[in-house]
Amino acid sequence: MKFFFTYDPDYALRLSPCPELDRPDGTRALAFLTPGLPLGLARVVLENARRQVRPNWLARCGLDGAVRRLGPAGRSGMEWSQREPRAAVLRALAASGLPAREWAWQEIRESRDLAPELLVKEEVFSTRVRGRQLSEGDLTRLGRELGLLEEDVLRLAELAVQSGAGEWVPALVRETAGWRCQRCGSKQVEEWPDDWGTAATCLSCTCLGSLTSRQALYRDRRRILVSSAFRFQPVGELNSAQAAAAEQLLDFMRGKESEALLWAACGAGKTEVCFPAIAWALSQGRAVLFAAPRQDVVHDVAPRLAAAFPGLSAPVLTGASSRRFAAGELVLATTHQVLRFHQAFEVIILDEMDAFPYAGGPMLAWGLQRALAPGGKILYLSATPAPEILQRARRGACRLIRLPARYHRRPLPVPRWVKLTMPWGAAGLSQCPPALAAELEKLVAHGPVLLFVPEIPWVERWVAVLRQTFPAWRIDGSWSADGDRQAKTARLRRGEYEIFITTSILERGVTIRGAQVLVLAADHAVFGLRGLVQMAGRAGRTADFPGGEVVFAADRRSRAVVEAIRWIEEQNRLAAAEGLLD
Amino acid sequence: MNSLLRSGWERLWRDRGLPEAKALARSLIYQDDRVCVLCGAAAGPLCVDCRKAYLHPELGRCSNCGKLIASSVSLCTDCQLGKGPRHLDRVAAWGHYAGLWKDFIWQVKFQGRPRLLASVGKDFALWALDRLPPADGVIPVPIHPERLAERGFNQAEVLASLLHWQLGLPLVEGLVRVRATPPQVKLNRQERLHNLRGAFQAARGSGLAGRSFWLVDDVITTGATLEACAEALRSAGAAEIYGLCLAAGMEKMLVGLEN
Numbered sequence: 014m015k016f017f018f019t020y021d022p023d024y025a026l027r028l029s030p031c032p033e034l035d036r037p038d039g040t041r042a043l044a045f046l047t048p049g050l051p052l053g054l055a056r057v058v059l060e061n062a063r064r065q066v067r068p069n070w071l072a073r074c075g076l077d078g079a080v081r082r083l084g085p086a087g088r089s090g091m092e093w094s095q096r097e098p099r100a101a102v103l104r105a106l107a108a109s110g111l112p113a114r115e116w117a118w119q120e121i122r123e124s125r126d127l128a129p130e131l132l133v134k135e136e137v138f139s140t141r142v143r144g145r146q147l148s149e150g151d152l153t154r155l156g157r158e159l160g161l162l163e164e165d166v167l168r169l170a171e172l173a174v175q176s177g178a179g180e181w182v183p184a185l186v187r188e189t190a191g192w193r194c195q196r197c198g199s200k201q202v203e204e205w206p207d208d209w210g211t212a213a214t215c216l217s218c219t220c221l222g223s224l225t226s227r228q229a230l231y232r233d234r235r236r237i238l239v240s241s242a243f244r245f246q247p248v249g250e251l252n253s254a255q256a257a258a259a260e261q262l263l264d265f266m267r268g269k270e271s272e273a274l275l276w277a278a279c280g281a282g283k284t285e286v287c288f289p290a291i292a293w294a295l296s297q298g299r300a301v302l303f304a305a306p307r308q309d310v311v312h313d314v315a316p317r318l319a320a321a322f323p324g325l326s327a328p329v330l331t332g333a334s335s336r337r338f339a340a341g342e343l344v345l346a347t348t349h350q351v352l353r354f355h356q357a358f359e360v361i362i363l364d365e366m367d368a369f370p371y372a373g374g375p376m377l378a379w380g381l382q383r384a385l386a387p388g389g390k391i392l393y394l395s396a397t398p399a400p401e402i403l404q405r406a407r408r409g410a411c412r413l414i415r416l417p418a419r420y421h422r423r424p425l426p427v428p429r430w431v432k433l434t435m436p437w438g439a440a441g442l443s444q445c446p447p448a449l450a451a452e453l454e455k456l457v458a459h460g461p462v463l464l465f466v467p468e469i470p471w472v473e474r475w476v477a478v479l480r481q482t483f484p485a486w487r488i489d490g491s492w493s494a495d496g497d498r499q500a501k502t503a504r505l506r507r508g509e510y511e512i513f514i515t516t517s518i519l520e521r522g523v524t525i526r527g528a529q530v531l532v533l534a535a536d537h538a539v540f541g542l543r544g545l546v547q548m549a550g551r552a553g554r555t556a557d558f559p560g561g562e563v564v565f566a567a568d569r570r571s572r573a574v575v576e577a578i579r580w581i582e583e584q585n586r587l588a589a590a591e592g593l594l595d
Numbered sequence: 596m597n598s599l600l601r602s603g604w605e606r607l608w609r610d611r612g613l614p615e616a617k618a619l620a621r622s623l624i625y626q627d628d629r630v631c632v633l634c635g636a637a638a639g640p641l642c643v644d645c646r647k648a649y650l651h652p653e654l655g656r657c658s659n660c661g662k663l664i665a666s667s668v669s670l671c672t673d674c675q676l677g678k679g680p681r682h683l684d685r686v687a688a689w690g691h692y693a694g695l696w697k698d699f700i701w702q703v704k705f706q707g708r709p710r711l712l713a714s715v716g717k718d719f720a721l722w723a724l725d726r727l728p729p730a731d732g733v734i735p736v737p738i739h740p741e742r743l744a745e746r747g748f749n750q751a752e753v754l755a756s757l758l759h760w761q762l763g764l765p766l767v768e769g770l771v772r773v774r775a776t777p778p779q780v781k782l783n784r785q786e787r788l789h790n791l792r793g794a795f796q797a798a799r800g801s802g803l804a805g806r807s808f809w810l811v812d813d814v815i816t817t818g819a820t821l822e823a824c825a826e827a828l829r830s831a832g833a834a835e836i837y838g839l840c841l842a843a844g845m846e847k848m849l850v851g852l853e854n
Contacts, residue, residue, distance in 0.1 A: 015744070048744070112599050205710045206603025207747030214707040223706035227747050 014149050014167070014229050015049025016181070018059070018102050020118070026062060026098050028055050028181075030229075031168050033125050036175050044118045046102060052229040053183030054111060054209055061105035062098070111209060127172065131165050138169045139178070140340045144237040144300070144357025146196065146230055146383075147338075148184065150222040151353065155338045170231045179233040185213050185226035194218060195230055197352050198379035202226075217376050220332070220349050236386050237300035237357045239342040243325035245292035247285070248317075254593045255286045258416040262290040265390070266360070270412050272391050272405070277416035278425055278584045279396040279550020280524070284314055286416060287362060287392070288321050295325070295342060299359035302384060303345045306365050308333060309502075309523070311345050314364070318345065348377050354384035361385050362392045367399040367543050396550060397543035397580075417584045418593035423559035424585040426552045428530075428545070428578055433566040435534055445482040449566065452531065453479075456562055457486065457511050460527030464514045465548050467537035469493075475514050475533070483511070490514030517544050525551065527558035536571035545577035596735070596752045596768065604756040611713050616763035632714040633695040640714040649696035650689060654849070656726070660818045661688030661838060663845040671846050678784070680818035682825035683810070684835050687726040688843030689719060692814055696842055700750075700813055709748045712757060719754075719841065720761035727809060727837045732767035733758050736812040736824055737795070739775035751812045754841070758811065769801045769808065769833075770824055784817050791823040797831030804832030815840040 016028045019042035032045035049055075099118055106116055127135075137159060147155065147170075156166035173179040185192045185202060192202045192213045199217035206212070213226045224230075251259055258275065265273045277283035294301055303318070305311045308331045315329050328339035330346040330353075344358070361381060385391060393402060393411075406413040419425070433448055445453075456462045466472060472490040479488050487510045491501045505513050505525060517539070530552045535545065545565065552561030565574050588594050596604075609615070631642035633649070646652065654663045657671035660679040664671045673679055680686070690696045703711050735755035743749055759766040774794045779787050797803060810824055821838045828836055 112597075203708065203710050204607075205707075205748065206600055206607060208597075208600060208743065209747075210599075211603070212707075212747050219706065223708075225707040225747070227707075 014052070014227075016052045016055045016229070017049040018046040018055065020044045020099055026059060026102065028052065028059060029171060030181070031164075031171050033121055033123075034168055034171060034175075035126050042121055044099070044120050046099075046116060046118050048114055048116075050111075051183070051209065051227040052181055053186060053226055054109075056183065058102065058105045058109050058111075061109065062101040065101045065104055127168060128165075131161070131168065134159055134161060134165075135169055135172070138166070139173065140238075141338045142170070142173065142179070142231070142233050143235050143340065144233055144355065145338070145353055146182075146232045146355040147353060148196065148222055148224055148230055149228050151337070152231060158336060158338055173233070174231070178235055179231055182230045182232050183226065184224045184228040184230050185215060187226075192226065194224060196221070196224055197376045198383070199376050218349075218352055221352055232355050233357075236359070237340075237342055237344075239295055239298045239300055243295065243322050245288070246321060246323060247288055248320050249285075251282075251285065252420045252422070254416055254418045254588075254591070255282055255420060258286045258414050259289045261412075261414045262287060262392070263293055265392070265412055265414070266290045266293055270390070271388075272393070272410065273412040273414060274393045274395070274398055274402055274406055275414045275416060276398055277394065277396055278419060278588070279547060280419050280425075280554035281396075281416045282420050283394045283396070283416060284317060284364070285321075287394070288318075290392075291343065291360070291362070292322070294360045295322075300342045300357060301344070301360040301362065302351070302354070302358040303343065303362045303364065304348050304351055304381070305345075305363075306348055308347055310365055311347055313523070315345055318343065348380070351377070351384045352380045356386045357384055359386050359389045360392070361389065362394060364394045366393045366395050366402065367397055397546045399543075415587065417591065418588035419554070419559070421556040421559045422593065422595045423553065424588065424594055425581050426549065426561050426563045427581050427585070428532075428549045428563035428565050428574075430535075430570050430574055430578070431564050431566045432568065433533075434568050443478070445478050449533075450482055452564055452566065453483070453512065456529040456531060456564070459560075459562065460529050460558060461505070461508060461510055461525060462512045462529045462531055463525065463548075463551050464490075464512055465530070465532045466514060466516060467534050467539040469516055471533075472514050472516065479512060479514070486511035488512045488514070492516045517548070523551065524554045526555045527561065528552050528554070529561055530563045532563075532565050532567075534567060535565035535574050536567035536569055540573055542573045542576045542580065545573055546580050549577065549581060596749070596756065596766070600748075600752075601756065601766065604753060605760060607710065608713065608716075608757065608760045611710075613713055613716060613757075613760065616761060628714055632711060633699055641718060645695060649691055649694060651691055651845075654845075656687055656843070657846075658685050659683070661686035661815050661840055661843040663688070663691050663843060663849065665846070665849065680822035680825070680838075682822055682829055682836065683818075683838045685727065686815065686818070686821065686838035686840070687723065688815055688838075688840040689722055690842050691845050692816075692842035693845070700841060704746075704750050704813065707747075709750060709753045712750070712753050715841075716754075716757035716761060720758050723758065723809070723839055724762060727839060728807070728835075730764065730809045730835070730837060731806040732765040732769070733809040733811055733839075734767050734769040734824075734828070736810065736820060737768075737770050737772040739772045741775055754813065755811045758809070764809065767801055767803075767808065768798055769803055769828060769831075771796050771798050779816070779819070784819070787817055787819040788822070791819055795824050795827040797827045797833075801831075803828060805834050807835035807837070808833060809837050809839045811839050813841050815843045 014030055016030055017032045019027050019029050019032045021042045032042050035041050152166045153163050156163055174181055182195050185194050191200050193200055194215035197218035201216045202213040203216055204211055204213045215224045275283055291301055311331055318327055325343055326341040327343040328341040330350040405411040469492045472492050476488055476490045489510055491498045528551050530548055532548050549563040552563050553559050628640040631637050631639045631645055633645040651663055655666040657664050657674050658669050659674040662671040702708050733755045735751035738749045755766050758764055773796050776790050776794050782790055825836045
């Protein structure tokens with residue numbers, strides 16, 4: 014996208030991607046400079062031009078980056094000659110070190126009003142872009158959703174910028190040592206030579222489409238509006254433990270603290286506990302974002318929210334969503350989508366905050382802070398909070414709210430370690446070790462078994478071996494990239510398997526009635542403390558099957574195994590102490 | 596490619612550690628090249644499995660249009676029927692425009708990753724050296740200045756710059772795109788040929804007369820683009836023109852048998 018220097022006597026120098034466009038107040042540019050350049054470079058030149066204007070003509074750079082004539086100090090009504098600012102730009106360009114071009118100021122003889130059919134779409138456009146940060150690719154896509162041509166979407170965006178509702182931001186900005194992406198905050202870029210010198214492509218946020226330094230982002234300045242009439246109709250009642258936690262959450266919403274952690278046991282119903290607080294925030298006109306690390310988690314929560322908040326527009330934004338730019342006051346999104354918002358939400362609820370891809374991802378932490386409106390609140394939900402957040406809680410920087418018991422008031426199943434030496438070898442697995450077969454028989458008698466394995470290739474191997482060993486049972490498996498994953502998970506939920514083999518993709522969010530859990534090679538490096546706790550948490554979640562065995566099968570009791578067992582025992586102790594268990 | 600861009604890319608090849616023409620034999624494995632640039636899994640820059648799956652060393656190339664064909668024949672069925680380009684002396688295309696290879700080329704072109712070409716530059720240059728006779732220079736298929744202003748680079752030029760760097764072949768700005776054309780994708784063969792009529796002209800004063808050239812583009816499908824370029828070059832007196840691309844289609848009968 015090219016930006017052009019434009020000149021008009023009222024606003025002096027500005028940058029615009031469509032110079033011929035009339036402004037909302039009826040003024041228009043008189044001339045523009047060709048050729049256009051990427052915004053990042055143009056900004057630098059404009060700043061230099063501003064400095065070059067004679068010092069006794071005070072020039073001010075406004076919020077929109079325009080250089081305005083204020084007149085020499087003390088005198089008003091002086092006409093700034095038409096030549097002065099244009100000459101300043103040409104001098105700044107010459108001094109900038111940019112490659113030579115045939116710079117020429119073009120007069121604009123006729124400017125263009127927006128076509129009436131375009132004006133009609135302006136309001137819809139405005140609703141959709143509120144609080145958002147969109148790349149050129151995003152704008153094109155939004156255009157398609159609205160039935161607009163690419164150039165028309167850009168014109169609407171420029172109108173929004175002219176009215177102060179938004180601003181244009183260079184996609185990547187040079188810093189002292191390198192570049193910083195303005196969408197995701199990353200400094201990991203790939204540089205390459207272009208026709209203006211050096212360009213850079215961000216390597217971190219490619220999941221949202223590519224972004225280079227030649228491009229600009231549209232960043233809306235407004236918050237998301239909460240306007241629709243909705244009711245809060247909780248489905249079912251909160252138990253005493255949940256009610257206590259919900260009360261504390263309301264208190265947090267109303268108070269002055271900016272961060273809180275809800276540390277809940279697996280299956281304690283941490284999502285429903287948030288609903289009263291969400292209802293309150295929405296009633297106060299505060300937009301809410303519910304973010305989760307994976308699509309499954311988001312799709313698990315969406316229907317529950319829809320059931321509790323009938324009438325509320327609550328769009329679900331994931332990589333797979335067909336409508337990416339739906340407007341709404343309660344937005345559910347996978348964390349990457351968060352990078353498309355800018356100071357949009359007063360409340361952000363982050364589910365499963367310790368899960369991939371947060372862990373070790375400063376980009377997403379950065380994105381969340383960017384999506385939060387100033388003065389906004391972040392609520393973290395987790396059964397296995399990361400050490401950093403626990404430290405902040407201990408320091409008092411983050412409020413800690415605990416929910417250690419499941420709603421059926423039975424303790425969490427405590428995993429037991431079973432010694433199992435894995436049959437390694439290049440020949441691969443040929444048959445099921447008898448000790449494992451014995452355990453599986455015991456478990457299957459109680460309910461469907463979720464068998465967790467550390468690596469994707471293991472799934473198919475073990476499916477084959479176990480089918481051989483137990484021909485009467487229904488056995489299948491899945492992993493993250495499995496095309497049939499949705500269908501298989503649905504079948505699993507309906508209880509159609511005796512054994513289901515999976516990687517950690519199913520460790521969170523999923524509720525299977527009567528599930529028993531066996532973790533194979535629980536001492537494998539891939540299984541950390543938090544993963545093990547989450548896997549154990551798949552058992553005993555429903556009132557009709559509150560028990561459920563959890564077995565960690567491993568050669569030795571690794572540190573993660575020991576700590577996971579200790580963690581779960583501690584949750585049970587806390588719950589018992591608070592009278593939350595029967 | 597103007598001289599500023601040209602020197603910019605050469606500086607990048609040097610800084611990235613890409614071996615220069617003389618040092619082609621002794622080269623160190625660069626950081627980026629440790630994993631396969633296509634599948635990211637095994638040893639890079641192009642792992643054994645991906646080479647088999649996309650570069651098809653066991654298949655031949657139609658000498659007229661570069662399509663991947665059985666090694667027992669020298670022309671694809673279309674070219675045997677006279678449907679292919681006529682103004683090129685030979686064409687060589689490295690891989691099959693499908694799967695990860697197609698994704699890779701798409702990533703370079705549309706995701707602002709021209710630098711990725713460096714990962715395959717050395718192998719491509721060595722392969723080309725093997726398939727085509729030596730030439731006086733390498734000419735990239737140009738894109739319209741508007742397109743260049745949009746994207747900031749022409750992937751054919753970047754490839755040509757790589758070949759120049761690796762093999763010492765002079766990079767010749769032999770062609771100019773005088774007419775922007777709408778994308779070829781939705782057009783049939785006749786429409787594509789018509790689309791490109793008059794789109795290219797030989798650049799003045801580039802000393803083409805009596806010389807031989809490698810004409811480089813990223814992908815060849817019908818050959819209409821290379822054909823139109825070759826016509827323009829011949830009318831300026833070029834003697835021999837060899838087409839060279841990263842990818843081409845595959846003879847229909849072979850598709851599906853490749854695994």
